[in-house]
Amino acid sequence: MIWFEGRLSEGGTIPLEAGDRGLLLGDGVFETIGVFNRIPFALAAHLSSLSAAAKELGFEVPRAAVARAIDDLLAVMTGPHAAIRVTVSRGAGPRGLLPPADPRPVVLASLAPWSPALAFQPVTLATVSLRRNETSPLSRLKTLAYLDNVLALAEAKRAGADDALMLNTRGAVASTAMANLFAVVDGRLVTPPVADGVRPGIMRACLIERAGAVERCLDLGEIVAAPLFLTNSLRLLSPVAALDGRALPPVPPRFAILVGEACGLRSGV
Amino acid sequence: MIWFEGRLSEGGTIPLEAGDRGLLLGDGVFETIGVFNRIPFALAAHLSSLSAAAKELGFEVPRAAVARAIDDLLAVMTGPHAAIRVTVSRGAGPRGLLPPADPRPVVLASLAPWSPALAFQPVTLATVSLRRNETSPLSRLKTLAYLDNVLALAEAKRAGADDALMLNTRGAVASTAMANLFAVVDGRLVTPPVADGVRPGIMRACLIERAGAVERCLDLGEIVAAPLFLTNSLRLLSPVAALDGRALPPVPPRFAILVGEACGLRSGV
Numbered sequence: 385m386i387w388f389e390g391r392l393s394e395g396g397t398i399p400l401e402a403g404d405r406g407l408l409l410g411d412g413v414f415e416t417i418g419v420f421n422r423i424p425f426a427l428a429a430h431l432s433s434l435s436a437a438a439k440e441l442g443f444e445v446p447r448a449a450v451a452r453a454i455d456d457l458l459a460v461m462t463g464p465h466a467a468i469r470v471t472v473s474r475g476a477g478p479r480g481l482l483p484p485a486d487p488r489p490v491v492l493a494s495l496a497p498w499s500p501a502l503a504f505q506p507v508t509l510a511t512v513s514l515r516r517n518e519t520s521p522l523s524r525l526k527t528l529a530y531l532d533n534v535l536a537l538a539e540a541k542r543a544g545a546d547d548a549l550m551l552n553t554r555g556a557v558a559s560t561a562m563a564n565l566f567a568v569v570d571g572r573l574v575t576p577p578v579a580d581g582v583r584p585g586i587m588r589a590c591l592i593e594r595a596g597a598v599e600r601c602l603d604l605g606e607i608v609a610a611p612l613f614l615t616n617s618l619r620l621l622s623p624v625a626a627l628d629g630r631a632l633p634p635v636p637p638r639f640a641i642l643v644g645e646a647c648g649l650r651s652g653v
Numbered sequence: 654m655i656w657f658e659g660r661l662s663e664g665g666t667i668p669l670e671a672g673d674r675g676l677l678l679g680d681g682v683f684e685t686i687g688v689f690n691r692i693p694f695a696l697a698a699h700l701s702s703l704s705a706a707a708k709e710l711g712f713e714v715p716r717a718a719v720a721r722a723i724d725d726l727l728a729v730m731t732g733p734h735a736a737i738r739v740t741v742s743r744g745a746g747p748r749g750l751l752p753p754a755d756p757r758p759v760v761l762a763s764l765a766p767w768s769p770a771l772a773f774q775p776v777t778l779a780t781v782s783l784r785r786n787e788t789s790p791l792s793r794l795k796t797l798a799y800l801d802n803v804l805a806l807a808e809a810k811r812a813g814a815d816d817a818l819m820l821n822t823r824g825a826v827a828s829t830a831m832a833n834l835f836a837v838v839d840g841r842l843v844t845p846p847v848a849d850g851v852r853p854g855i856m857r858a859c860l861i862e863r864a865g866a867v868e869r870c871l872d873l874g875e876i877v878a879a880p881l882f883l884t885n886s887l888r889l890l891s892p893v894a895a896l897d898g899r900a901l902p903p904v905p906p907r908f909a910i911l912v913g914e915a916c917g918l919r920s921g922v
């Protein structure tokens with residue numbers, strides 16, 4: 385189900401301005417929100433994240449339109465669970481890179497099925513050559529210029545893994561193409577800081593708050609034999625079974641239990 | 654004037670699939686082509702560049718559709734000059750980062766006015782904090798994930814300059830947000846190599862071929878007091894008047910004359 389500029393449809397096409405900067409330049413932002421038992425998880429945090437990302441790009445999210453999109457999609461949900469993606473483009477502009485002085489952002493939202501089978505699934509990682517560019521705000525934001533993540537994931541798939549472990553340009557561990565990363569190092573739960581080229585994900589914030597995870601720079605050497613897991617708004621918590629073909633120790637079950645409880649779902653771990 | 658999937662229109666909206674990966678993820682490529690005296694400059698090279706970029710992303714450009722788009726736009730040109738942008742999105746896909754196995758790319762092209770007044774204009778540069786990520790193929794390709802260039806340009810504008818001098822993550826000089834960069838160092842014309850996070854622009858290739866420009870890594874220290882110019886398919890050759898507020902020596906006029914001749918235009922320098 386699609387919501388575009390006030391209209392619901394079963395999919396198909398949307399009437400997009402030909403000069404839309406989201407399409408032409410990746411100039412826009414998005415969020416992906418899990419809806420569990422008909423409740424959008426951490427909705428306020430997702431909306432803040434969306435607005436903050438747009439602000440960093442220099443435009444305002446039309447909050448009333450986004451709220452209506454989510455309401456309208458929730459109203460037509462059939463099952464208990466769903467995934468909502470909210471996309472906000474800066475809208476149309478004149479030719480070239482410079483944004484218009486008075487942008488008219490455009491809202492597109494979609495509702496897709498979500499199954500508990502997606503959550504808590506173990507994954508394998510491959511370290512990829514494509515680095516996260518911590519000098520760019522884009523490394524910390526969910527923008528429509530998301531192609532680096534697509535390419536990193538493709539590189540990992542070619543190596544036979546499920547997701548890509550991405551270092552930053554200084555060689556520090558950052559995240560995967562699809563998720564935030566946590567390691568248990570010397571008995572402490574650790575996750576790389578946002579300044580290392582990491583998105584401040586909602587589930588990541590949940591673990592910092594509820595599990596006392598510490599933000600600090602991580603070297604690859606520290607995590608090659610550590611219990612690792614990923615967090616993501618739709619996959620929730622994914623234990624890393626292997627990194628670059630080498631099996632990793634199991635993740636203590638308490639983290640998945642905590643995430644499951646936060647989302648109102650039973651942990652599958 | 655807009656061409657979308659076989660239809661010409663005066664602008665307005667295009668019927669884009671709601672799941673279009675160009676819009677949602679920046680998953681597509683583009684080229685900008687100058688049309689001078691009704692002749693698209695270096696058209697074959699632009700089309701090769703478009704196809705090569707798509708191939709690097711893992712899909713094929715629908716060449717017949719692109720050729721028809723350009724033909725149709727040229728047929729409705731009113732003046733002698735124009736700028737054509739050809740955009741090819743990978744097309745719609747299922748939710749998530751993974752591309753469909755059998756993509757159906759979508760072609761959008763636009764025709765805009767172009768004036769000789771755009772060419773050979775001097776510019777000022779500011780060195781920006783946002784680095785080009787030479788570990789990513791995107792640093793070498795014109796993709797729809799172009800937001801880093803938008804942000805770099807915005808940073809330069811805030812510093813009062815016309816364009817952004819971008820270093821790569823190792824600190825080598827790469828390019829500007831909008832153009833390739835050339836320096837005259839010790840009497841030789843030098844431009845950074847593609848491996849340093851540089852797009853192999855068509856006008857850049859023209860200067861390598863016709864002016865014997867050499868590709869080599871450039872340190873910022875080498876260019877802060879050197880004659881510098883930029884090349885770009887629509888601005889052609891732009892002498893750099895100042896870098897970070899410091900005036901630079903004049904560029905020998907032969908390079909602009911050469912570019913003007915190649916394009917069938919008189920150099921304004």
